[in-house]
Amino acid sequence: MNALEADGLHTWYGKSHILHAVSLTVQEGEIVALLGRNGAGKTTTLRSLMGLTRARDGTVRIFDKTTTAWPPFRIAAAGVGYVPEGRRVFQGLTVEENLLVPLERPGPWTIETIYKLFPRLKERRANKGRQLSGGEQEMLAIARALMLNPKLLLLDEPSQGLAPLIVEEVFGVIAGTRSAGMSVLLVEQNVRAAVEIADTACVLDDGRVVFTGPASEFASDEARVRSLAGASVEDWDRPDRELENPG
Template identity: 85%
Template structure:
């Protein structure tokens, strides 16, 4: 069963045509890595799926509902968590106050369970957002999304700016969420880490899908992995 289906998305910023007929799907209980160089359209894809930037053409269906023209709050209430690039932690609220911001939805994820998954957050629960390290802020952003008890989670660059040990910790948590039955669409510049944990991969170049298939298949093609940062549509289609 697919929890997310996007078909033929065209998205513009002003007169700039960013997404060109992007189609992708996320099946129940899987991680899909959305990959591509900077400016390929990854964040715009997430924003279009979340209703933050409306696609001018195409269709989005999430958890059985056609959500193409829905505002973000309706999509979130359906059971979709979104962790944007840059974390967006409330700097003047305590860590625990940040966790209490999302709309409460019934489900297994509570503050107590969050603290079991992220022991470091429990230790910092009374610290203000601005007092947290980058890694702690990323964990908090993910934890805050979990408080929605989502069925689908959109993650934008969770490893950005983190030390290697923290990157591994964050990816371990992402794997745990998948094991709990949460479907995940993961935008990530750390290609090797992403394809190691993902079930499927979707690669964008210049707003177009240039690869879609099993993550293991993509990971086994060393030339493609190495050339991802400078991928071109022509090179990908010819290989």
Template identity: 50%
Template structure:
């Protein structure tokens, strides 16, 4: 479904991504791991055209989308839920959802509220009145109501209570069950292992390891080398 080959990206003169290649198939959860500064968020932004200085081949259902603008990529069905969530604080929950709704979606408003009962309870509250977990739910719900075929999630569990993390895991499973592909950037390794079918590790802008769920579970050397936090 989504195939990336030799993706390069720059911030100014800084060559952040170097020949990154990965793929995400329909109904699959793929996790992109790495330490802070490895280039994970840059990868997601590059996939939706939010970073202009890029080179390589990005294909969605066989169509080259590398040269497309962000809104054109979104219309084709690739949705990014950014780390900062990006909800409109002065709008209510329902207004945030209404501005993103599309007719061709698996999750119209009624289904969104089944998936996120907390949002139904808070539907008349402004974004600024929501907790961090509720804001994250709203950010994901707003992406889903737009009818994506590929969902890109950037650090969805950061700073959230364990009970909310468990609820988000159930949401990701439901999305995968509907046949939507999910590319997940996450620091919470247990969250990734519980959900992902495959894993990539990014280090200093390069993919240095790729494995399926079973192989990754036994990859203690790669975990220690590329993911462990050490003190000098």
């Protein structure tokens, strides 16, 4: 069974036609990296899959159920976790209070298992969201989604604004979810980091899918990777990587 199938999605914002017949598949236990330059339609694709910006045409199926017209809360209840761009943790709540916000669903992810996966969150469990660094806020956003015990995780730009060493840590966690049987659709500007952990790469350009294939195949095409990665390649390759300032 596929975790996710999108077929021929056309999505508009007002009079602007953003997605043009976008189709993609995420198999169970697979990580798919959705890549492309800024404005290519990556975030709109995630929003269409989650029912936040409904596609005008096309079909979305999640775990063999047609969810195209479902509201976001129903899609989440079907086992889909969503970590939006910008993290959106509750700044006035503690780490632990943030983790307790989602409705409890049965499964392996509990406060205890989250703290084993993210020891830094355990150390800062009494700190307010506003007191966390960007990397810690991203970890908290992912952890909060895991507390729903999803079978499919949608992540929008988890590396945004993070120092390279923190990116490696966050992406190691994402890769670890696959070993737990979770499926992941990852939108990411840091192409190098994404293709290192992904099974499949899907590239958007101007709202159209222009490449779908093994991530290793895409990663081997240096010119193509650099054309998408831009400055993030230089950031990822920097020899003087430093930990993010926790302030």
